[in-house]
Amino acid sequence: MILVQTINNHQQNKSIMKTLKNLFLSFLVVFSITQISCNNDKELIDSFNWQISTPEEQNLDGSKLAQLSEKIIAGEYKEIHSLLIMRNGYLVFEEYYGGYSQNELHPIYSVTKSITSALIGITIDQDKINSLDQKLLSFLPEYSSISNMDSNKQKIKLENVLTMRAGFQWMK
Numbered sequence: 001m002i003l004v005q006t007i008n009n010h011q012q013n014k015s016i017m018k019t020l021k022n023l024f025l026s027f028l029v030v031f032s033i034t035q036i037s038c039n040n041d042k043e044l045i046d047s048f049n050w051q052i053s054t055p056e057e058q059n060l061d062g063s064k065l066a067q068l069s070e071k072i073i074a075g076e077y078k079e080i081h082s083l084l085i086m087r088n089g090y091l092v093f094e095e096y097y098g099g100y101s102q103n104e105l106h107p108i109y110s111v112t113k114s115i116t117s118a119l120i121g122i123t124i125d126q127d128k129i130n131s132l133d134q135k136l137l138s139f140l141p142e143y144s145s146i147s148n149m150d151s152n153k154q155k156i157k158l159e160n161v162l163t164m165r166a167g168f169q170w171m172k
């Protein structure tokens with residue numbers, strides 16, 4: 001019985017580690033896109049091959065999207081530079097506002113935080129993470145022996161990273 005429980009715990013831990021590594025990789029992808037947009041590297045962005053469709057072909061009401069666009073143009077929603085809507089893998093709506101265009105890249109700053117927080121919330125809901133008080137290195141043990149490891153880095157918790165209080169230098 002103890003052996004079965006140990007095996008089950010090991011398999012569950014492997015599943016948690018895989019999920020967290022995937023989340024970490026997702027974060028890195030989003031972070032990389034942020035860096036690309038901040039560095040104006042348009043070549044990668046331009047290489048995306050979007051499949052395009054109409055809202056109606058993807059079972060959306062195009063008139064509702066047009067109404068939303070009119071509200072954005074009227075200033076009802078502040079600081080919206082663009083709105084792109086994907087449905088079933090197709091780009092069904094693409095509009096730019098306030099003089100912006102598809103050729104203008106934007107830093108996305110807190111969007112990355114929001115996506116990462118939502119993903120972490122999902123893993124907590126699925127009982128794949130026990131607590132935000134868990135040490136970050138418990139999810140990434142292969143990094144516990146990096147050359148510049150110190151006690152401060154060993155103390156970093158998942159919550160510290162999510163709230164941007166991990167102690168890393170960051171340029172805004």
